[in-house]
Amino acid sequence: MTSEPDEALVVDPETDATPASPSPVATPSAGSPARAARLRQVGQKSGAPFVWLWGIVSSWGGWLWRTASPYLAVVSGLGALVLTSAIVALVAGLILGWAELTVVAIALFAALGVAALFLIGRATYAVDIALNPRRVTVGERAIGRVLVTNTGKKPSTATTLEVPVGEGLAEFAIGALSPGAETEELFAVPTNRRAVILAGPAVSVRGDQLGLFRRAVRWTDQIELFVHPVTTRLHPTAAGLVRDLEGQVTKKITNNDISFHALRAYVTGDDVRYVHWRTSARTGQLMVRQFEESRRSQLTIIHSSDERYYADDAEFELAVSVTASIGAQVIRDGTQISVVTEGRILKTHSVTSLLDDSCRVEKIVGSTATPREFARESTKRLPPPSVVVIVAGSAMDAPDYRAIQRLFGGETNVIALKIEHGSRPRVQDVAGLSIVTIGALGDLPRVMARAV
The missing domain is CATH 2.60.40.10 (Immunoglobulins)
Known part of the structure; x- marks a missing residue:
């Protein structure tokens, strides 16, 4: 004997929030993914006409804007104000029935029309x-x-x-x-x-x-x-570099070079080409030559553009002139040179390129880097220098110059140029570092000759 199903067990998940059956499959909860997906589908179906209408409006609006923008570009700010005033006056005059506003609108439109006639014509x-x-x-x-x-x-x-x-x-x-x-x-x-x-x-x-x-x-x-910038000529030896074909001789001892230093006993692995046979025959043991390492002269100018180290603009411009003067003379002498400042490595393949790039050097505002950090980051990819020239303003202290000096080896000659506009030139020795004070560009040749 069969019986009819109980109507209380028939549950509509869309209308009944508390179904009789405990099964989660039969009745998804309000926050379940299935219910959220169904609600989105219903929303999309109900909002389809609005989406379709918005697509048409945006498409036509974009076309109208692209078409009208070349013509609207010729309207000045004053022209846009006059056009807006004319439209507002015309609408207000028609709505309120004020003949005066309508006349004003007509006059403004007439002025716009006459002004537009001046745009007619094409220039060749x-x-x-x-x-x-x-x-x-x-x-x-x-x-x-x-x-x-x-x-x-x-x-x-x-x-x-x-x-x-x-x-x-x-x-x-x-x-x-x-x-x-x-x-x-x-x-x-x-x-x-x-x-x-x-x-x-x-x-x-x-x-x-x-x-x-x-x-x-x-x-x-x-x-x-x-x-x-204004520059001055320096004496050819003012850079303090060795100008011979062999390069600059250093105190580092090497087994293969051209500047003879001394003789020492032969050890396994030495190149027999450097055995000094005459001395070896006299002493009864093999003796080989030692050399002082020579390297090509390389000048590096470290120019600080940080505004913290300059008293005023005149002092900064004097520093740029000093850097350009030294760099131009070194390039004329045929010595390798690198010139660095914050965020820029100046071109040095010719005097003209250096002077062109020096025109772009500007003050750095808001920098928090120390002089040592700036010098380390700007020179770490440059060739090892034989001479380093530091150029900064009067506000840089001796410890800052010394911090930069310690970045380079003892074989590197470091010269610090302290630019102090209007002061008397002088050379000061601080723990083996020459700090040269320059107050005018004309003092540069004389103080550089004394410093080196």
């Missing part, structure tokens, strides 16, 4: 920017030239040409030019301080007199003007 120019010379010393005269040629087949309309020069802006009014005609404009470049001055790009500007619209066309790239 060939623009060239030249600087003469491209490299100058601080205070020397530098002249820039802008040559504009109409390369089109029709006369060009008047326009304004803008050329950024450093932190300034040179503006030139270019009149109408017949086909093939050209006009030349000159401008002066300020060279009162050491820097790399960028000139350009040249941009022609077309717009209305009210400044509502502005269409700019770029014609050239940027070019660089190097304003070198």
